[in-house]
Amino acid sequence: MPPLDLQQDAADLTAALVDVYSESGHETELADLIAQALANIPHLDVQRFGDALVARTQLNKPERVVLAGHIDTVPPGNNLPSKRDGDMLRGLGTADMKSGVAVMLRLATRIDKADRDVTLVFYDGEEVEAERNGLLRVRRAQPELLAADLAVLLEPTDAIVEGGCQGTMRADVRVNGIRAHSARSWMGTNAIHGTEPVLKLLNAYEARQPVVDGLAYREGLNAVAVRGGVAGNVVPDECVVTVNYRFAPDRTEEDARVHLKQVFEGFQVEVTDSAPGARPGLDKPATQAFVDAVGGQPRAKFGWTDVSLFSAMGIPAVNFGPGDPHVAHTRGELVSIAQIDECEQRLSNWLFA
Amino acid sequence: MPPLDLQQDAADLTAALVDVYSESGHETELADLIAQALANIPHLDVQRFGDALVARTQLNKPERVVLAGHIDTVPPGNNLPSKRDGDMLRGLGTADMKSGVAVMLRLATRIDKADRDVTLVFYDGEEVEAERNGLLRVRRAQPELLAADLAVLLEPTDAIVEGGCQGTMRADVRVNGIRAHSARSWMGTNAIHGTEPVLKLLNAYEARQPVVDGLAYREGLNAVAVRGGVAGNVVPDECVVTVNYRFAPDRTEEDARVHLKQVFEGFQVEVTDSAPGARPGLDKPATQAFVDAVGGQPRAKFGWTDVSLFSAMGIPAVNFGPGDPHVAHTRGELVSIAQIDECEQRLSNWLFA
Numbered sequence: 001m002p003p004l005d006l007q008q009d010a011a012d013l014t015a016a017l018v019d020v021y022s023e024s025g026h027e028t029e030l031a032d033l034i035a036q037a038l039a040n041i042p043h044l045d046v047q048r049f050g051d052a053l054v055a056r057t058q059l060n061k062p063e064r065v066v067l068a069g070h071i072d073t074v075p076p077g078n079n080l081p082s083k084r085d086g087d088m089l090r091g092l093g094t095a096d097m098k099s100g101v102a103v104m105l106r107l108a109t110r111i112d113k114a115d116r117d118v119t120l121v122f123y124d125g126e127e128v129e130a131e132r133n134g135l136l137r138v139r140r141a142q143p144e145l146l147a148a149d150l151a152v153l154l155e156p157t158d159a160i161v162e163g164g165c166q167g168t169m170r171a172d173v174r175v176n177g178i179r180a181h182s183a184r185s186w187m188g189t190n191a192i193h194g195t196e197p198v199l200k201l202l203n204a205y206e207a208r209q210p211v212v213d214g215l216a217y218r219e220g221l222n223a224v225a226v227r228g229g230v231a232g233n234v235v236p237d238e239c240v241v242t243v244n245y246r247f248a249p250d251r252t253e254e255d256a257r258v259h260l261k262q263v264f265e266g267f268q269v270e271v272t273d274s275a276p277g278a279r280p281g282l283d284k285p286a287t288q289a290f291v292d293a294v295g296g297q298p299r300a301k302f303g304w305t306d307v308s309l310f311s312a313m314g315i316p317a318v319n320f321g322p323g324d325p326h327v328a329h330t331r332g333e334l335v336s337i338a339q340i341d342e343c344e345q346r347l348s349n350w351l352f353a
Numbered sequence: 354m355p356p357l358d359l360q361q362d363a364a365d366l367t368a369a370l371v372d373v374y375s376e377s378g379h380e381t382e383l384a385d386l387i388a389q390a391l392a393n394i395p396h397l398d399v400q401r402f403g404d405a406l407v408a409r410t411q412l413n414k415p416e417r418v419v420l421a422g423h424i425d426t427v428p429p430g431n432n433l434p435s436k437r438d439g440d441m442l443r444g445l446g447t448a449d450m451k452s453g454v455a456v457m458l459r460l461a462t463r464i465d466k467a468d469r470d471v472t473l474v475f476y477d478g479e480e481v482e483a484e485r486n487g488l489l490r491v492r493r494a495q496p497e498l499l500a501a502d503l504a505v506l507l508e509p510t511d512a513i514v515e516g517g518c519q520g521t522m523r524a525d526v527r528v529n530g531i532r533a534h535s536a537r538s539w540m541g542t543n544a545i546h547g548t549e550p551v552l553k554l555l556n557a558y559e560a561r562q563p564v565v566d567g568l569a570y571r572e573g574l575n576a577v578a579v580r581g582g583v584a585g586n587v588v589p590d591e592c593v594v595t596v597n598y599r600f601a602p603d604r605t606e607e608d609a610r611v612h613l614k615q616v617f618e619g620f621q622v623e624v625t626d627s628a629p630g631a632r633p634g635l636d637k638p639a640t641q642a643f644v645d646a647v648g649g650q651p652r653a654k655f656g657w658t659d660v661s662l663f664s665a666m667g668i669p670a671v672n673f674g675p676g677d678p679h680v681a682h683t684r685g686e687l688v689s690i691a692q693i694d695e696c697e698q699r700l701s702n703w704l705f706a
Contacts, residue, residue: 024584074584077532096534127586166536170585179430181449181682182597183519183656185573188683192576192594196552203546220538223545224589225582231377231427232523232577232597232626233480233657234682241545244535244585273585303536304586329534329587330541 001029004037006109010102010344011089011337017071017098018082018091024072024132027051027124031071034122037105043112044120047145051124052134054145055108056117063116063286065351066151066315068135068306069101070126077331087337094335095323100154103322103344107351114351119148126306129170129273135306143313150286151310152347155303156323156335159343161291162301163215163280163318165308169245169256170224173198174268179230179237188235192228195239199223201263202243210248213280215300217248221263242272246304249277275304278311287316293350294320303328320347354382357390359462363455363697364442364690370424370451371435371444377425377485380404380477384424387475390458396465397473400498404477405487407498408461409470416469416639418704419504419668421488421659422454423479430684440690447688448676453507456675456697460704467704472501479659482523482626488659496666503639504663505700508656509676509688512696514644515654516568516633516671518661520600522609523577525593526551527621532583532590541588545581551594552576554616563601566633568653570601574616595625599657602630628657631664640669646703647673656681673700 004016022030031051038046044055051071073093082091089099104120111118123134130136139146155162175195180188207219221243228239243264247256253274261269281287282298291298301307301319310317322343323335357369375383384404391399397408404424426446435444442452457473464471476487483489492499508515528548533541560572574596581592596617600609606627614622634640635651644651654660654672663670675696676688 074587077583127584129585168536168586179683181656181678182573182575182577183521183599184571184679185575185599186571187679190555190575192579193552193555195579196549196556199546199549199552202543203549218537218539220535222535222538222543222588223581224535224585224587226545226548226579226592227582228576229578229580229595230430231480231682232482232595233521234427234577235575236577237684239579242582242585246536246538303534325534326537326540329584330532331590 001033004033006037006105010106010340013102013105014089014094014099014340015082017101018093021080022072023075024125024128027072031124038108041108044108049138049141050134052138053122054138055120057111059112059117061115061117064119064148065116066119066121066146066148067104067154068121068151069097069104069154070123071101072124072127074127074329079331079333088334089337090334092333095156095333096328097155097321097323099323099335099340100321103340103347104154106344107347111351115353130275135309139309146313148315150290151315151317152290153305153307153317153319154321155305155319156321156325156328157319158324159322159339159346160296161294161298161318161320163282163298164249164278165301165303165305166217166249167247167251167253167256167275167277168304169253169260169271169274171243171260171269171271173241173243173264175239177237180235182233182235185235190235191237191239195241198241198267208248210250212248212250213282215280217300218302219248220246247277249279252276276308276312278308281311281316284316287318290318290350293353294346354386357386359390359458363459363693366455366458367442367447367452367693368435370454371446374433375425376428377478377481380425384477391461394461397461402491402494403487405491406475407491408473410464412465412470414468414470417472417501418469419472419474419499419501420457420507421474421504422450422457422507423476424454425477425480427480427682432684432686441687442690443687445686448509448686449681450508450674450676452676452688452693453674456693456700457507459697460700464704468706483628488662492662499666501668503643504668504670506658506660506670506672507674508658508672509674509678509681510672511677512675512692512699513649514647514651514671514673516635516651517602517631518654518656518658519570519602520604520606520609520628520630521657522598522606522613522624522627523595524613524622524624525595526617528592530590533588535586535588538588543588544590544592548592548594551617551620561601563603565601565603566635568633570653571655572601573599600630602632605629629661629665631661634664634669637669640671643671643703646706647699
C-alpha cells in the first residue's frame with residue numbers, strides 16, 4: 001500500500017480509505033497507514049492501543065475537544081472497491097464512516113491553528129460486540145487520554161447535529177427440541193420449526209417512538225442471526241435466534257433486559273451483549289456552543305454510537321459527520337462529496353473560530 | 354489403536370467399533386482397522402476404494418449374495434465412548450450401524466463355509482449427501498463387484514426384514530430481504546423474519562402414509578438446517594431453510610421435486626441432493642427365500658438406505674440388522690446385545706443352510 005496523502009481532496013482521501021479493506025477484526029492494515037500519516041505531523045503526540053490510535057495536540061489551550069471515528073466496517077456486500085459517480089462516492093464505509101475519518105485526517109494537518117487543544121481518536125471494533133471496541137480499550141488503558149470538554153463523533157448524520165443515541169442489546173432466544181432421524185421425524189421435536197412463534201412475535205412487534213429531551217426516537221427489534229441444524233438427516237434439537245433490540249435513551253440497559261424477557265416470555269432468553277444509550281444532552285454549554293458554531297437544527301440519533309461511552313464518562317458528546325445514516329450497512333452505501341467538504345468547512349468554523 | 358479382534362463376542366466387537374470415532378468424513382481410521390482385520394482372512398479378496406472396502410469369496414458357488422454396511426455415523430451427541438448397561442450397549446453408532454458391521458465381520462471369518470459366494474461391503478459416507486456415499490464410489494469404479502442375486506443391508510431393523518425404503522430429497526428454501534442497519538430497521542426487510550410462513554407451512558404439513566406393495570409407509574418433511582445473518586447490527590437480506598423430504602417409494606424423485614415446489618409455492622426452492630426410494634420387492638424369489646430362512650413378518654423401511662442403489666441396479670435388496678431404527682441418530686442410541694447375537698444366528702441359518 002502507498003502511504004496516505006493527506007493533502008489530496010477529501011473525496012480522494014475517502015476513496016483511498018475505503019479501498020483498504022477493514023471489516024471489524026481486520027483493521028491492522030488501515031491502522032498502520034493512518035499511524036504512518038499521523039507520525040509525519042509534528043504537532044501531534046500519537047499513541048497506539050492495538051489498532052486504536054490517539055493523536056493529541058499539547059498546546060495548553062483552555063479547552064480540549066475530542067474528534068473520534070471508527071475505522072472498521074461491516075462485512076462487504078459486493079461493494080468494494082469505491083466508485084465515483086458524479087457527486088457521489090459509492091462503496092463500503094463511504095458513509096459509515098471513512099468520509100468522517102478523511103475529514104479528521106485533513107483537519108489533523110492544521111489543528112495546531114485551532115483555538116483549543118484537540119484529541120483525535122481513530123479506532124477499531126466499533127461494528128461488533130462492545131468488548132471489541134477500540135475506544136473502550138483506550139479507556140481501560142488510559143482514560144485520561146479521552147478527557148475533554150466536548151466529544152464529536154464523525155458518524156454519518158447528513159451533516160446535521162445528532163444528539164444522544166439509542167442503546168443496543170443483543171440476546172439469544174433459544175428453542176429446544178428432541179433430536180431424531182429425519183426419516184422418523186415423528187419421534188422427535190423439530191427445534192427449527194419451534195422458532196415459528198419467535199418469528200411471529202418479531203413480525204408483530206410494535207416499536208416505541210418516544211420523545212426524549214425534545215428529540216423523537218424510534219426503537220426496533222430484529223433477528224440478526226439464526227442458526228440451527230445438526231446434519232442433513234437429523235431433526236435438530238436446538239435453534240437459536242439472535243435478536244438485536246435498539247432502545248431509546250429513556251430506557252436503561254436493565255429496562256431493555258426486562259422488556260426482552262417480557263416479549264419472549266416462555267422462551268430461554270440470554271443477553272449476550274449490550275451498550276447503553278445516551279440522552280441528547282443538548283442543555284450542556286459546550287454542546288450548545290458546538291451547535292451554534294456548526295449550525296442547523298439538532299435531531300435524535302437512532303443508531304448506537306460511542307456518544308454513549310463519552311456520556312458515561314461525563315463528557316458531553318454529539319454526532320456530526322458526512323453521509324446519510326440510512327445508507328450505512330447497506331450494499332448501496334454512498335456519500336455526497338459536497339457533503340464531505342461541507343462537513344469539514346463547518347467543523348473548521350467551530351475549531352478555527 | 355490395537356487391531357480388531359474378530360474372535361471376541363459380538364457385543365465387545367461392536368463396542369470396539371463404536372469407540373473408534375467415524376463421523377462421516379472421518380472414517381479412515383476405522384476403515385484402516387477393518388482392512389487390516391480382513392487382510393488376515395485367507396478366503397477373502399479385498400479391494401479398497403477410498404474408505405470403502407469390498408471383500409469377496411471366490412468359491413464358484415451357483416449364487417452370490419452381498420452383505421453391506423456403512424461404517425460412518427452422524428455427529429456425536431455426547432454419546433461416546435460406548436457404555437455397557439446390562440443387555441444394552443449404549444453409544445453413537447451402536448444401532449446405526451456398528452452392531453451390523455460387527456455381525457458382518459464375525460460372519461466374514463467363516464463364510465468360506467457358506468453355501469453361496471458372499472461379497473462384504475464396508476463403506477463410508479452414508480449419512481451425508483449421496484455424492485459422498487462410498488457404495489456409489491464402488492459402483493462407479495467397478496460395478497461388477499456389487500453384482501449379486503440378493504443384497505442384504507445390515508441397517509437397524511430390530512432384526513425384522515424391512516422391504517424397500519423411502520426416498521430422500523434435500524432442498525434450500527430461500528427468503529430474500531433488504532439489508533439495513535439494525536438501528537434503522539424500518540429501512541430494510543428482515544429475511545429471517547420472512548421465514549415465518551415457511552415454518553408455518555412445515556408446522557402445518559400433513560405427511561402421507563401410503564401403502565405400497567402391501568407395506569405401510571410414512572412420509573415426513575422437516576427443516577434440518579437454517580442459516581441467516583450478516584452481522585450483529587445488520588438486518589439480514591437472506592435466510593435459507595434447508596428441508597429434508599422423506600417420500601414413500603410410490604413417488605419418484607421427480608414427483609418429490611414437484612411436491613416440494615408446490616408446498617413452498619411463492620418461495621425460491623432449490624433441490625440440492627436426492628436419492629430415490631425403492632419398492633419393497635418382496636415378490637422376487639431371492640427375497641422370498643431370504644425371508645423364509647430368517648423368519649418373521651416383513652415391514653416397510655421408513656429410512657432411506659442403500660437398498661435403493663441395489664434396486665436401481667436390478668438387484669433385489671432388503672434391510673435386516675440389529676438395533677431399533679427409532680433410536681438411530683438420537684443421543685440415546687443403544688442396541689440390545691441379545692439382538693446382535695440373534696441377528697447373527699438368523700443370518701447364519703440362511704448362509705449356512
